[in-house]
């Protein structure tokens with residue numbers, strides 16, 4: 001599709017769901033549950049023939065939003081997965097991908113995304129600013145991902161309302177569950193704090209909540225378990 005065509009398709013969609021309200025800080029931790037077939041660090045994780053029905057299980061289990069990996073080559077995802085998931089649930093849906101240009105933002109809205117991930121490390125500050133503004137202009141919500149104090153500052157400089165700290169180093173794939181705790185205080189109250197990655201069990205959710213997480217983003221532990229509804233419920237219980 002050409003840029004004008006994808007832009008027109010994006011503008012023709014009904015409004016995005018209010019992700020900021022869905023993820024607002026509350027008495028209990030909230031979860032963004034991820035549809036994740038595979039990953040560069042772990043290879044194949046789960047078949048997921050029907051992403052929409054997995055997303056319905058997540059909604060039943062108490063998720064506040066759904067993340068869909070839309071990158072095909074390394075994660076086995078697609079924009080069609082996102083559209084199918086969005087049609088099956090009442091929750092906001094995140095396009096989780098390596099977003100680098102406006103075309104992908106229009107594409108996300110055209111596929112019915114409500115939230116779009118922006119990875120600070122992958123973008124210059126002017127491009128981060130441009131993409132952040134475009135996501136808001138299209139009525140969606142940016143989730144801005146940081147890995148260091150400097151990247152948190154850059155996220156706040158563009159006006160991010162939701163900041164994620166990803167425990168996974170994107171070049172080495174090493175996990176550091178304590179990174180969130182070292183950076184959380186740099187995110188002011190009023191900005192939603194998301195702890196991303198590395199939850200393997202309920203104790204990790206308790207750990208992130210104690211370190212100040214409003215929201216935890218979880219992929220592998222949900223797609224590899226036998227019962228996503230029960231797993232999610234136990235994680236939410238652990239984050240009270």
Ligand SMILES: O=C(O)c1ccccc1NCC(=O)[C@H](O)[C@H](O)COP(=O)(O)O
Nearest residue numbers: 039040041042196197198199218219220
């Ligand atoms: O998951 C990976 O291997 C990965 C590698 C490089 C860039 C991104 C990657 N994953 C995307 C994510 O951030 C995670 O899917 C998400 O935070 C959930 O993580 P987890 O619960 O550890 O599956």
